[in-house]
Amino acid sequence: MAECGGHRGSTPWDRARELARGLGERWGCPIGVLPSASALGGRLADDLRALVGSPSFDASAMDGYAVRGMGPWRPVGVRLAGVPVSEVCLAEGEAVEIATGALVPKGTEAVLPYEAATVVKDRIHGEVERGRHVRWSGEEIVPGESVLPAGAEVTPAVLGLAAALGHDLLRVRMPRVEVLVTGDEIAVEGLPGAGVVRDAIGPMLDGVVAWAGGCAVRTRHLGDGREELSAALAEAEADVVVVCGSSSKGPADHLRAVLREAGAEVVVDGVDCRPGHPQLLAHSDDTVFVGLPGNPNAALVASLTLLVPLLSGMLGRTEPTAGAGRKPLVGEVRGRPGRTSLVAVRLGPAGAVPVGHDRPASLWGAALAEAYAVVPPEGPGEDVELLRLPRPPYGA
Numbered sequence: 001m002a003e004c005g006g007h008r009g010s011t012p013w014d015r016a017r018e019l020a021r022g023l024g025e026r027w028g029c030p031i032g033v034l035p036s037a038s039a040l041g042g043r044l045a046d047d048l049r050a051l052v053g054s055p056s057f058d059a060s061a062m063d064g065y066a067v068r069g070m071g072p073w074r075p076v077g078v079r080l081a082g083v084p085v086s087e088v089c090l091a092e093g094e095a096v097e098i099a100t101g102a103l104v105p106k107g108t109e110a111v112l113p114y115e116a117a118t119v120v121k122d123r124i125h126g127e128v129e130r131g132r133h134v135r136w137s138g139e140e141i142v143p144g145e146s147v148l149p150a151g152a153e154v155t156p157a158v159l160g161l162a163a164a165l166g167h168d169l170l171r172v173r174m175p176r177v178e179v180l181v182t183g184d185e186i187a188v189e190g191l192p193g194a195g196v197v198r199d200a201i202g203p204m205l206d207g208v209v210a211w212a213g214g215c216a217v218r219t220r221h222l223g224d225g226r227e228e229l230s231a232a233l234a235e236a237e238a239d240v241v242v243v244c245g246s247s248s249k250g251p252a253d254h255l256r257a258v259l260r261e262a263g264a265e266v267v268v269d270g271v272d273c274r275p276g277h278p279q280l281l282a283h284s285d286d287t288v289f290v291g292l293p294g295n296p297n298a299a300l301v302a303s304l305t306l307l308v309p310l311l312s313g314m315l316g317r318t319e320p321t322a323g324a325g326r327k328p329l330v331g332e333v334r335g336r337p338g339r340t341s342l343v344a345v346r347l348g349p350a351g352a353v354p355v356g357h358d359r360p361a362s363l364w365g366a367a368l369a370e371a372y373a374v375v376p377p378e379g380p381g382e383d384v385e386l387l388r389l390p391r392p393p394y395g396a
């Protein structure tokens with residue numbers, strides 16, 4: 001179902017974005033089980049239920065003395081927080097010196113704060129109200145209670161609450177994205193040298209995915225071998241698999257062949273834009289595949305063309321690239337026949353000002369810029385659409 005555009009078999013840039021968003025909308029937002037910290041920004045797939053009560057044990061709410069009876073009390077020990085079992089059982093008239101948060105001894109009826117206590121000749125004096133200054137087990141939340149409804153957004157406070165209630169994993173509606181960076185020449189650390197290129201796409205994509213509301217679950221680095229790519233695609237456990245650097249038609253570009261072999265349906269094969277022409281959108285029954293070009297600025301353009309609209313469509317959200325409106329493009333920028341050009345710009349009072357340094361292989365321009373100006377094949381006209389570049393804070 002790949003469409004024809006200005007280049008043989010390829011798709012016009014704005015149509016490619018529509019197709020990616022449309023696929024995401026039809027796909028819907030997948031549910032995944034994620035380590036809680038990774039679920040930030042997702043929506044709860046089920047009610048959040050307390051796995052334990054809150055508090056989960058009878059704890060002192062003050063530094064002072066756990067006491068039984070009305071006093072004066074005889075001190076019989078000291079309890080600090082973090083001691084899991086209470087061997088002591090208070091008898092009438094006994095007290096244990098206790099820290100805030102410590103498990104109170106059995107038999108405790110109240111805690112007397114230091115400020116309210118007077119110690120005279122090895123006896124503690126003071127007035128207590130039965131039950132005071134103890135956080136009793138389950139008094140706020142009982143085990144199994146639903147504390148948040150399905151659909152609630154996972155905010156930092158929700159992560160803290162979920163942890164307090166015993167959760168390590170959360171089932172959330174959030175697309176899980178795995179990234180496969182291919183290339184025998186790619187190094188993940190140290191200095192690049194002759195024939196050795198530092199991976200500039202992997203470090204960029206986690207932020208792009210988070211910005212679009214997805215969860216980047218894993219990034220793997222592969223060589224150029226076809227078998228390796230085929231195995232990695234088969235092993236991927238994500239809703240969306242992004243493959244970088246295997247999207248062109250060279251001897252080491254196996255993505256198309258491997259996807260064809262796996263019976264994937266191709267939605268977009270090549271996009272009429274510069275940079276970023278060799279990009280691919282395809283899907284099997286349960287996974288969407290996005291192919292990005294190896295040149296890093298081309299990969300960023302392609303991720304805003306296919307990946308971000310796809311994820312936004314899955315989540316039913318406005319694309320985070322939107323919102324910068326249109327502005328006149330400052331300077332002499334011409335259109336390219338048959339292609340949409342994405343030009344790195346900063347936004348000023350006079351309009352969108354190209355920053356330069358935005359060749360396909362260089363992220364310098366994108367790093368300086370706030371947006372890409374979208375220059376249609378026929379040229380910029382009076383003003384141009386602006387595509388915001390990913391930046392913190394992530395999430396919508």
Ligand SMILES: Nc1nc2c(c(=O)[nH]1)N[C@H]1C(S)=C(S)[C@@H](COP(=O)(O)OP(=O)(O)OC[C@H]3O[C@@H](n4cnc5c(N)ncnc54)[C@H](O)[C@@H]3O)O[C@H]1N2
Nearest residue numbers: 183197198199200201245246247248253292293294295298
């Ligand atoms: N005969 C043709 N050759 C090429 C075409 C074409 O249409 N016909 N398109 C060119 C364009 S445009 C691009 S973009 C690239 C895309 O090729 P691939 O996606 O297969 O990527 P590679 O060939 O592996 O790499 C291209 C370039 O980028 C460097 N690279 C790769 N991965 C990374 C990375 N993770 N971080 C930094 N740099 C990376 C790689 O070393 C190459 O220099 O194809 C053109 N050729």
Ligand code: MOO
Nearest residue numbers: 275276277298360
């Ligand atoms: O897509 Mo290539 O994108 O121009 O380097």
